Amino acid sequence: MQSEQGYYGQYGGSYIPEILYTSQQQIVEAFEDAKNDPSFLQELHKQWQQFSGRPTPLTHCENLSHYFGGAQIYLKREDLNHSGAHKMNNVIGQGLLVKRMGKTRVIAETGAGQHGIATALVAARLGLECTIYMGAKDIARQYPNVFWMKQLGATVISVSTGSQTLKDALDEALRDWSGSHQNSHYLIGTACGCAPFPEMVAYFQSVIGDEVKTQSQTQFKGLPNKLYACVGGGSNAIGLFNAFLDNDSVEMIGVEAAGKGTAIGEHSIRLSHNYGSKAIAQGFSSIFLQNESGQLQDTHSIAAGLDYVGVSPIIAHLAETGRVRMAYASDEEVLNACSLLLKKEGIIPALESSHALAAAFREAKQRPKDEHIVINLSGRGDKDIFNVAKAFQDDEFVPFIQDYADQFHKTNDVTSEV
Known part of the structure; x- marks a missing residue:
């Protein structure tokens, strides 16, 4: 979906400090040139x-x-990408742009850690310095990804201000970019931020829907009746939906995190019940959860990648115009959907993706058997093992962790003595 001078209806735009204007324009020009350069597109697909x-x-x-x-259920397996999520699609594209612009360093923000690890992987492959900002709470619940980021050579900076989650990591990344833009590129992980980032991320992620369009014609001789995707920032949803925007027969459902309640700080619903309102924050205009004074509110989701306080301007526009129907799933529904996929299909989903599963499962049973629904399985669940084990109350998991920690410390003590 292309923007109109950086806007999607009333959302989008570019609200950045003047010091970043030159860098932003360089990105705009590089992106436009790259889209029309056959050699860039060939390398991207390679x-x-x-x-x-x-x-x-x-x-x-x-x-x-x-x-x-009911309906026939299909999964688009973005969990099978290198790094285990859809994030690689965008990171590879922006990484190649960084090399094209002659910059040597990338900055990223991450919540669930999937964008962080994807950025670290591509930075290592392309020989780029890499700094990743991550909320302290997200580091605690997604530490396996943090461990691999560090092993890949990235500097991971814990953000302990505010809610210590994704929105705070994004704030710190923007501050870094303001002071280092001459040699650094801010590699935004979702379709948010100032123009051209929403359009650029959507462009690189649209490979998801393009493939589904071809695969569905091959596998069931038609287009899907419904598409489901979880919505945090919104990049995986836009990636799936983009190829079908002109096909009115295909219904598109974005699923937000209903968390554990309707009180402030218990959920991340911005669009489903109009809990959010229009604001300008973090470089763009969209729908954000905010109080009467315009202060951004705390959020919650069992999935670290879905507790963002805002949403992509593209998704906000598509929801407002009715092209995308917004739904939600609670933490409890998410865990039930995760367990069901594990036991029925032998597939381990990320908790983010399990929101889309939960909403689709609710509705699939009510649909005719000759309908086809596609759920974007945006990531795999390896990173969520600690949260899932805690939620499922696995009695053997805690003693295992404690025993492993004891053995780890003993081994280190022996090594230190030697």
Whole structure:
């Protein structure tokens, strides 16, 4: 979906300090040139295929379809990308732009850690210095990803201000970019921020929907009836939806995090019940959760990647115009959907993606058996093992962690003595 001078209806734009204007214009020009450069597009598709593993399959969930007795359920398997999520699509594209612009360093923000690890992977491959900002709370619940970021050579900076989550990491990344823009590129992970980032991220992620369009024609001789994707910032949803925007017969459903309640700080619903309102923050205009004074509110989701206080201006516009229907899923529904996919199909989903699963499962049973729905499985669940084990109350997991920690310290003590 292309913007109109950086806007999607009333959302989008560019609200940045004057010091970043020159850098922003350089990105605009590089992106426009790259889109029309066959050699860039050839390298992009080469890296998608040879480094990330595209195309990802469209998997028919026969067991779940039979279990619900309704629509045929398919998963777009973005969990099978290198790094385990859709984030690689965008990071590879922006990484190649960084090299094209002659810059030597990338800055990123991350919540669930999937964008952080994808950025660190590509930075290592392309020989770029890498700094990643991550909220202290997110580091605590997604530490396996943090560990790998560090091993890949990235500097991970813990953000302990505010809610210590994604919005605060984004604030710190913007501050860094303001002081280092001459040699650094802010590699935004979702379709938010000042223009041209929403359009650029959507462009690189649109490979998801392009593949689904081809695969659905091959596998069930038509287009899907419904598409489901979780919505934090919104990049995986836009990536799936973009190819189908002109096909009115395809309904598109974005799923937000209902968390554990409706009180402030218990959820991350911005659009589903109009809890959010229009504001300008973090470089762009969109729908944000804010109080009467315009202060951004705290959020919650069991999935670290879905507790962002705002939403992509593209998603905000599509929801406002009715092209995308917004839904939600609670933490409890998410865990149930995660467990069901594990046991029925042998696939381990990320908690973010499990929001889309939950909403789709609710509705699939009510649909005819000859309908086809596609759920974007935007990431795999390896990173969520600690949160899932805690939520599922696995009695053996805590003693295992304690024993492993004891053995780890003993080994280190022996090594130190030697």
